[in-house]
Amino acid sequence: MKNIVVASDLSERSEPAVQRAINLAAASGARLTVVHVVDDSMPSGLSDQLLAGANALLSDQVAQEMEGSDVTTDIKVVTGDVFEAVNEVVDQTNADLLVVGIHRRRKFFDQVRETTVEHIIRSSSVPVLLAMAPGNDPYVxxxxxxxxxxxxxxxxxxxxxxxxxxxxxxxxxxxxxxxxxxxxxxxxxxxxxxxxxxxxxxxxxxxxxxxxxxxxxxxxxxxxxxxxxxxxxxxxxxxxxxxxxxxxxxxxxxxxxxx
Missing domain, CATH: 3.40.50.620 (HUPs)
Structure with missing residues (x-):
């Protein structure tokens, strides 16, 4: 692999995905892009605050996970529709793999509509790895x-x-x-x-x-x-x-x- 993209929503659900993506990038020598999407329907002032806060938080999280690793990493915090934005980053980076975390379970909404993770996987042009377990060790x-x-x-x-x-x-x-x-x-x-x-x-x-x-x-x-x-x-x-x-x-x- 040459390029890996991991999507993070900044929650604990995304931590295994970021860990796994770093592990895979280190093992394969791939370049890693970590992306977070801020909803573009928010007022511009609030959106700017969220962009700055998300960028700082995501950078800190990745730095902690990257400790001791020499993986080349890009942080992308963007506004837009999450599905379109993630796929755009996948296309821009010519990614070989997209890594995501598990979805937040919602008893009612999960019964009546597609989850965010399902939508991302359905629309992705590359293989998708859904990570739920801590990702520091290779698969056995x-x-x-x-x-x-x-x-x-x-x-x-x-x-x-x-x-x-x-x-x-x-x-x-x-x-x-x-x-x-x-x-x-x-x-x-x-x-x-x-x-x-x-x-x-x-x-x-x-x-x-x-x-x-x-x-x-x-x-x-x-x-x-x-x-x-x-x-x-x-x-x-x-x-x-x-x-x-x-x-x-x-x-x-x-x-x-x-x-």
């Missing part, structure tokens, strides 16, 4: 979902960006009764796509992807889950599958979504 065990799509093949290549030395485990959930048929479908998918070398064989689980995740992660110590960000229809970069959306709201561990 990764679980990757295989749904036999082009997006899934791309996701498997992206795992190496964030967890190059981790133990990789794959799973394929199939809702058909015959294991042999699922294995043949997997072999066909392998032949049709360029995949990373030395992939481990997947665990085949009869049932939905949600059922498979519950079964595989129950009592297991995976610290990263990697899946494709949208549905198997490959209808476009702006679609989040129901599995992805559910995991974004309630991630069992750090979550990477690629498109």
């Amino acid at each position: 065990r990764v679980l990757g979902g295989v749904d036999l799509s082009k997006v899934c093949a791309a996701t498997l290549h992206k795992i190496g960006m964030v967890a190059p030395k981790a133990e990789l485990n794959l799973f394929h959930a199939h809702e058909i009764s015959f294991r042999k048929e699922a294995e043949r479908d997997y072999e066909t998918w392998q032949a049709m796509h360029v995949l990373p070398e030395n992939l481990p064989p997947p665990t085949f689980v009869e049932g939905t992807a949600v059922d498979a995740l519950h079964e595989l992660m129950d009592g297991k110590s995976f610290d990263l889950l990697a899946i494709g960000a949208h549905t198997r229809s490959n209808a476009g970069r702006y679609i989040l599958g129901s599995l992805s959306a559910g995991l974004i709201r309630n991630p069992p561990c750090d979550l990477m979504l690629a498109k």
Whole structure:
């Protein structure tokens, strides 16, 4: 990786994301851009105060996390719409990865509208890493979902960006009764796509992807889950599958979504 962007809302929820982004930048030699967005609908006087305060607070937070690290870092505190502003910074920096923290849970609003984090991930043109655990240590065990799509093949290549030395485990959930048929479908998918070398064989689980995740992660110590960000229809970069959306709201561990 050459460039990483991490979005911070200055809350405790963003601390693991900033930590993880610094860790990844240090390991890969990437340049790190830390961005915070102030709502541009506020009066100009108040907006100016918030910009100055946010810049000072974010600079202090990053400096504390950066202690002992030589990562090249840029701080960007801007006004605008959060989704547009974050994606603009991603485009301007030619980022390879966007890192975000978990969303603030709101029982009512989460039921009736898309969360900020979902919106950012849905509109992002690059893989997104959702960080919820302290990010100072490298990933050790990764679980990757295989749904036999082009997006899934791309996701498997992206795992190496964030967890190059981790133990990789794959799973394929199939809702058909015959294991042999699922294995043949997997072999066909392998032949049709360029995949990373030395992939481990997947665990085949009869049932939905949600059922498979519950079964595989129950009592297991995976610290990263990697899946494709949208549905198997490959209808476009702006679609989040129901599995992805559910995991974004309630991630069992750090979550990477690629498109």
